[in-house]
Amino acid sequence: MIVAVTIVRVRDLFAAGMMFAIYSLLSAGLFTVLGAGDVALTEAAVGAGISTILVLAVLTLARRYEHPTGGHNWLALAVVLATGAILIHATLDLPEFGAADNPAQVHVGPFYTENSYSDMGIPNMVAAVLASYRSIDTMGEAFVIFAAALGVFALLSVRPTRDMPGVRKRRPPRRPGKSPEGKRP
């Protein structure tokens, strides 16, 4: 919670990226405590690892400090508060956390728990559900990742030339005391 507020308040984007990594790592710890090993591993590897690295890579192209915006946007605050109030109201209708007759406990959950070992013969139920019962969903995920790569490729594969808008006006930021060649990773 403290980390989340810090992320919103801080203007230094480098610090914000690092705080995001800390936030992901804390979530990973929380998932581990709750016994969700697969989710914790994903959060630690993707949230704290790769996305932080990608954010840092993008930061070599952008300015380090957020552009300050004046004043407060009261309409945005009202929308956020109203949405939050509606969501909290909706949680009142949810069944009690961990109750035995929750839909999460009585729908497909028991089927997977009872049948995945006899169907597949593998102990990790998450892998069984992801790769076999819900195979088409997982294929969709793989395609989404591939599509993300295609999108970035389409945007960044074109070499910048001086005729492109913004290339001349906004020089990439330079760290003091380092030549541009030294900055290349």
Added chain:
Amino acid sequence: MIDNGILRVISRFLIPFILLVGLYIQFHGEYSPGGGFQAGVVFAAGWILYVLIYGLERGLNVISLNAMYVLSAVGVLLYAFTGLAGVLLGGKYLDFTPFSANPHTAQQTGIIIVEFGVGLTVATVAMLLFTMFARRRGEWLEALEEEDEGSE
């Protein structure tokens, strides 16, 4: 950062272990937490550490940009064609049961192939995204330098 002895020694020690953990998560995913997605990310992280220490050029010597393009597509297609293989052998799409007479073996074969496809795609896509962003700055500065020469 290749001049920094501490970074070089530690990374030389760490990178093999990171790659090994990546492979472990990939192929031990049925028994312990993990799977293609996490394994791909961890594997790519090992490569990115290598790039951070030794530079992008030497990183691209290990796996070229073209190899990344091809392998990321191969991973997805491996997944899709595994599903199609199930159809050809007389089942439904992404139905692994026709692969073997033993249903356990059939499911495990299917899951391992499919997870390998996911891992391949995720690893190469992560490397690809990093490369794209990392070399952008250099290209940008080159474009500006060309402009300076042109104006003189």
